[in-house]
Amino acid sequence: MMMIESNDESAFKESVEQEQSIYRGHILDLNLETVRLPDGRKAKREIIHHQPAVAALVLNEQDQMLMVQQWRAAVRQMTLEIPAGKVDNRDQTPLEAMERELNEETRLQAGQLEQFTAFYSSIGFADEKIYLYLAQHLTPVQNEMAQDSDENLNLVWYDFATVQQMFEDGRLNDAKTNMAYLYWKNLRQREG
Numbered sequence: 637m638m639m640i641e642s643n644d645e646s647a648f649k650e651s652v653e654q655e656q657s658i659y660r661g662h663i664l665d666l667n668l669e670t671v672r673l674p675d676g677r678k679a680k681r682e683i684i685h686h687q688p689a690v691a692a693l694v695l696n697e698q699d700q701m702l703m704v705q706q707w708r709a710a711v712r713q714m715t716l717e718i719p720a721g722k723v724d725n726r727d728q729t730p731l732e733a734m735e736r737e738l739n740e741e742t743r744l745q746a747g748q749l750e751q752f753t754a755f756y757s758s759i760g761f762a763d764e765k766i767y768l769y770l771a772q773h774l775t776p777v778q779n780e781m782a783q784d785s786d787e788n789l790n791l792v793w794y795d796f797a798t799v800q801q802m803f804e805d806g807r808l809n810d811a812k813t814n815m816a817y818l819y820w821k822n823l824r825q826r827e828g
Contacts, residue, residue, distance in 0.1 A: 647674055650681075663687060663722060664762075686764035689757075690734040691720035692749070692771040693816035694742065701799055701820060703813070704741060705790040716792075716802070717810045720766075730754075730767040738771060739781045741789060747773030752819055757811060766812055770819070796824065 654670040669681040694702035703716045721737035723730055731749065738744050749771050757764045783789075794802075802808050803817050 649674065650679070653678070658682075682761060684758075684762040684764070686757075686762055687722040687724060688730060688733075689720060689722045689764060689766045690730050690737055690769065691718050691766055691812045691816070692734055692738060692746075692769040693718055693752075693820055694738070694744070694746070694771040694774065695820070696774055696793065698793075698795075700793040700795050701817070702742060702744075703792050703794060703799075705792060706788060711809075715810055716808060716813065718813050718816045720812060731769075734767070734769050734771075736781060739777045739779075740783050741787075742791060743777050743780055744771075744774045745777050746771035747775065753815070755815070768812060768815060768819070770823075796820065 650671040650673055652669050653672050656668045657665065658668050659666040663686065665685040667683045667685065669683055671679050671681055673679055696702070702719065704719055705714055705716055707713070708715045719737060719741045721733065721741070723733040727733040727736060731751070734749060735745065738746060738749075749769055751767055751769050754765055754767045756762070757766055799808070799817055800821070803814065808814050808817060
């Protein structure tokens with residue numbers, strides 16, 4: 637490992653010399669890159685390119701958070717997550733994707749839908765960026781959009797104390813859901 641003492645991006649920047657496609661899939665692409673390091677040496681990078689994604693902290697008038705129970709094949713278990721999905725060719729913006737995902741997964745629309753942050757989910761090997769929203773003032777949708785045929789979802793509302801306990805017990809193991817909980821906690825503290 638080489639330590640660089642500089643704030644100049646050019647002292648860190650790697651240049652891609654060769655890019656090989658390993659896999660092209662429905663939601664991600666995997667590339668093997670050969671890069672030139674700032675000191676002239678070469679290195680290999682395995683990079684996953686993923687569509688941007690959206691997720692929402694959905695809060696109802698009773699100050700409850702909506703979570704989705706679903707099976708996740710990658711971790712081979714049921715998870716509790718906030719409603720989420722990927723931005724695709726139907727969407728012009730992440731906001732449009734979030735509105736669509738709320739309709740598809742929850743059958744709700746938000747009178748107030750505001751982005752409060754965006755982050756990279758696994759910055760060491762993937763470029764997936766997740767836009768995180770706060771959804772409030774909820775009403776049922778008028779026109780239900782088709783749900784993904786391969787998803788089996790169970791929607792559950794939780795009060796703050798329950799979500800806090802799940803967070804403290806380590807039962808919330810999804811990064812976007814943990815971030816949403818921490819934002820909710822901060823909101824409650826500010827509102828006093």
